[in-house]
Amino acid sequence: MTDLFQSAGLESGAPRPLADRLRPQSLDEVVGQDHLLGPAGPLGRMVAQKRLSSIVLWGPPGVGKTTIARLLADEAGLEFDAISAVFSGVADLKKAFDRARARRAAGKGTLLFVDEIHRFNRAQQDGFLPVVEEGVVTLVGATTENPSFELNAALLSRCQVMVLKRLDAEAMEKLLARAERLEGRELPLTPDAREGLIAMADGDGRYLLNLAEEVLALQPDAPLGLADLSGVLQRRAPVYDKDREEHYNLISALHKSVRGSDPDAALYWLARMLAGGEDPLYLARRIVRMANEDIGLADPTAVHAALAAKDVYDFLGSPEGELALAQAVVHLASAPKSNAVYTAWKAAQRAAKETGSLMPPKHILNAPTRLMKEEGYGKGYRYDHDVEGGVSGQNYFPEEMERPRFYAPKDVGREAAIKERLERWGKLRT
Incomplete structure (x- = not known):
């Protein structure tokens, strides 16, 4: 052949x-x-x-x-x-x-x-x-x-x-064994250094054999330890393209780890992206999005923590500012989760498109002119602050529209108290 x-x-x-x-x-x-x-x-x-x-x-x-x-x-x-x-x-x-x-x-x-x-x-x-x-x-x-x-x-x-799969440690070990048989001698490495050599190649068999060839050419007096190996060889750069699929795979992993309340996994994917050269401010923007989309009112401080992390990074830069991003990620992953506002907003947007240009009910319209007063603008409006409990229970949707329910708070974090209040006020409306 x-x-x-x-x-x-x-x-x-x-x-x-x-x-x-x-x-x-x-x-x-x-x-x-x-x-x-x-x-x-x-x-x-x-x-x-x-x-x-x-x-x-x-x-x-x-x-x-x-x-x-x-x-x-x-x-x-x-x-x-x-x-x-x-x-x-x-x-x-x-x-x-x-x-x-x-x-x-x-x-x-x-x-x-x-x-x-x-x-x-x-x-x-x-x-x-x-x-x-x-x-x-x-x-x-x-x-x-x-x-x-x-x-x-x-x-x-x-x-x-x-x-095709990234080569695992077992496959990489087979390649090293073949290299040793071909050369007629073992790699001059301690067991830890041998594992480190495999880790340096990061699943790339060709790169592993190139590294092994460098090690064989060294001919040291004693087997190299892990620290020695790191001093003479260059670790393979992580496979990461900021504008291609790996970028989207890793940000998806980070987001879902936060949503899944796993701070350890979230920190790992954050570190992977930063090590790959991802723009930290892109990550800061995504962390702010996570705070709004997945935590919401279950922990209203989450979005403030995310915005603060962005400000700290702006102020300190890398690498010191990256700790603020890590802190925000842990805060979000550890926080109670609710997408209630997120789903409510999507539902409200759909309803707004479907109902066209329905007018608000007249009782909540201002009446700065006599004609508007004669047309019933503002008639029957009850000033909520003058009502016992501060909620009048009046209707604020268009009269032609059946009252929908968009926001359904969850029994988690601070949203649990919001849910209790809304249920009490909802009885006033019925």
Whole structure:
């Protein structure tokens, strides 16, 4: 099998990176993706049946997307042709399609691997449709982004999406063991440092092997401890794009952790976002939203705590101001929860749209002119402050409108007292 190293035009005797030398030569050597490649997995079944359809491989970096595509081509007896959407345009696509048509005429099929397929624009993606439908190519696209957001619906309808998992510690340990067997020696690391090396790679197998190669090149007198390892290697930056799916996944996790009254989880996701480079003021705005949407009048101080955190961050900046955001998140996660005002406001907005331009009842209208008084404006109005208890019980909705109930306070926090008052006042209205 021609590997990536040889296809790049390099001599077989030239130095090769460890990750390339350990590249799997068969699908059963791929680690961490048994849910796809195992006998019961969708790709495993395709290979067993010698039937390969167009697919999109979606997963984080360094989990084997390119390798799997190449091995699928071998298993299916197809010519492997690869392009990258980062470096290719319409002309490159046309050349790839022409090569595939020529192979087809000679009785040979083509697996066209498109790396970073989400980088192609909508028009370029549409260019794949006829060659996929006609069977000119079996398309295997690879993407780190959510295909439902980044790929045309028409293209998605012609491909199966296969989700590759971030490599777990067990899969990463298998890679390290293979590296040690290939090199004929163990990594000079203490057990804690070995775990730390895996943590540094953050689920990226390729990056893990690059780190392992650096460690093997060190040849220290004694095994490196965790502190030593941190001093000589650079931890992999967290996978986080502030304008892509990871951003929305993590803010959703933070919001739902607060709503679910789990301050520990909320702090974790807040820390993850800040470590990924998220704008702290974006987080402050979302925390204010959480205070209004999920806590509301169950704890009216929550929104003040959220706004104060924003002000503190404005004043101190990073990293000191981040503590104020953490404090607000813990306050909100620990507070009693009520979305009663949130749902009441949504219901009131719907009612306002449905009832058009109904006038308020005349008794609550001011009557600054004689004509308005003659028309009954203000007639029968009772000044609530002059009534015993301070509530007159009059109707304040349009006369043509049946009285709705939007706000239903909950029996939590300070809203419990509000509920009791409203129930007492509601009896006056009936």
